[in-house]
Amino acid sequence: MQINPASLAAQLVAAERLNTDALHQKQQSSLQAQSSAYSSLSSKTKAFQSMLKDLNDPAKMQAQKTTISDEGFLTVTSNGEASSGQYNFQSKQVATSHQVGIELDGDSAIPNDGILTVNVGDEEMAIDLSTLPSNANAKDLADAINNSSSNPGVKATLVRTDGKTNLVMTSTETGEANQISVNYTPVAGSEASEAFASAVDNMRELSPAQDAILVMGCGPGALEIKQGSNTFENVVDGLTIELTKAQPADSGPLQVSVSQDSEEMTEALKKFVDDYNELMDDLNKMTASGGALYGDSTARGLKSTLRNSVRDLPNGMTLSDIGIKTDREGKLSFSSTDFNKALEKDPEVLGKAMLGDDGLLKRMEKSLDSYTARDGIIKQREETIERSQKRLEEKMEAFDMRMEASYQRYLKQFTALNQMVESAQYL
Template sequence: MQVDPASMAMQLVAIERQNMDKLLKKQMDSLKGQQSAISALNTKLSSFQTMLKDLNKASNLQAQKADMSQEGIMTVTSNGKASSGQYSFFVEQLAQSHQVGLSLDSETDPLPADGVFSLTVKGKTLEIDLATFAPGATVKELVSHINGAMDNPGVKATLVRTDGKVNMVLTSKDSGEENAITLNYSGDASDALGVAVAGKTNITQAQDAKLRMGGDNPLTITSASNKIENVVDGLTFQLTKAQKSDDAPLLVTVAQDQEAVTGSLKKFVDSYNELIDELAKMTSSDPKSPGALSSDSGVRSLKSMLSNSVRDLPNGLSLSSLGIKTDKTGKLSFNETDFNKALEKDPELLGKALMGDDGLLKRMSDSLDPYTKRDGALKGRKSGLEAGEKRVNERMEALDRRMDSAYKRYLNQFTIMNQMMQTMGSL
């Protein structure tokens, strides 16, 4: 009775390699699972660290809001560092961009063959030599040249057609008196362009914004822009409408934005708890469902570091003084009522406990740097796992080579056995 050499050889090789295949597959699955977990952890830590840095800004964790007695006149925003209280303002006038109109009889008439047309804003001048234009060039080419000039001082040109005539309208890109446009033309004053420059119309005057602050002896704040910053500490004004002379002053009340501050604290607590949950899953030693990083001492140290960091507050303070408590699993819980009571007693509490270079947020963010930086611990751990994966791949390739040799050996042996049986059967 003869056997199929190829089939028998394959069966023996399969039996011979099955244990090693299982072992190598288990090792590879573990390495890939750890790599995936390390990548996910790195992403979560980076996001958490970004959140910590954002919260460590007065505009978030010490957010303020401005309530106004009238809407539609201006908006007021705070960076969280303004003095709380009530302010009185009166918007006397808005900033305007200078707009000049030059009236021409036709947009198809050629420009003068020579002469220099110049525009000046804040001491910067664009000089246009008309002799450089192609013969027959029109005001359209002049407009294109102004808008495309590399040394344009901040002027936008456009054509406006009315009553059969065309107006070249020049608008300063920036508002304010300092950005007024000065025109000059050195050509023949009697030609069309010379007449237009001489008869120019100020469609809109260049104008600074004026904002009065205070009551009996108000301070006048002037600005080239309707956005006024760095005048009143911590406040930014965006003026939208000038008031009439007999209008009542605008009363602005600046106070802490309790809802925004509470929301920021809740965000911190929720983000921290999500990270702790994820680390607990990754490092779980449950035999039924072990975590991908259950044997990783570095990640376990990270978990311990985070748990310790929430107890490391400056000035002898604790999270419980902010209405935040820690449960037996290491997760945080936030009590808004307790927080509001604590803040009422000490309005500076958040700054003392959480903010600044010595606050919890900065300390916690700094403690994550060894893990999240480009050459940090997680990067090194991932590189080690990649090296381990490479070694397992090499062992798999070596196993394939050995099994290929074994297959050829078995195939040869069974082929010889068939030949011997065939010879014996013929005797």
């Protein structure tokens, strides 16, 4: 009776490795699930920490809104640190950039000698026209000005009208201190040089360099503030005022009201609560029975850190002081009604609880550093899992080699048995 040595050897090896393969597969699946869970947990924890950093801003947690009696002349924004109340401002004059034009007789009216100097304030740029391409035109000169490493703050462009080419230069900064002056010193007394020198001497001012003027207050005691930029940031603490258009000379001041933006603050606080709960939900699922990180001490430690950190408010305050409660699962619930009551009682309550180096947001952010750092706890745990996966792969490879050796041994034995059976048949 003939037997199939290869089939029998394969069956024996399959039976021999059945339990071990199942164990290896279980271990491999578990490690892969842990690796995926930690990859997700790492990104979500870092995103939560980034959110904490972003919310630690008076413009969000102490948000203020501004209203202006007449739109179109100026805008006012608050960083959350301004004193609430009413202010009077007048946009008397907006800052403008200096703009000058040199009228040329066609694009090719550029001499090939001499030095063109352009000054803006105390800064100077010198263009040696002999370094321009041969037969240089107005565009070549504009490019040389714009690309010069010593450009003092001007932008050159060409404007063509009535057969004339105008080399227009505009200061990149507004204000009287940024006036443009242009001089040309020819080397040779050529016709082109003389014509260009005449054009420079007859340069026209297209737009004056002008400072912005903001008036604060009304009546004879009003303050007049003059500066080169249309953005005023140091007039009133916490306010940024941007002039956009000058008011008519006979108009009165604009009334600007600054007040708390409870809706914006409520949204910021809700985001904190929602993002915290989302991270806690993920951790609860991962560490629950059957979860990828069930029994994992690092994940449990992170949950504990989060739960403890929401209790770490300054000055003996608690979350209930800002309308937030904690349930048995560690999740938060937010009541806008309770928050608004707290806000009415103390307009600065949210800032006191959440902001600054001593506030909840910063404290919580710092508490997560040990987990999210480049070589932090989560990264170390990921590396441990990677090492375990590698050891398992090596173990599986060694086991495969042993099973291959077993297969070859069985094959040899069954082949020899077949030969013995065949020999016995001929006796």
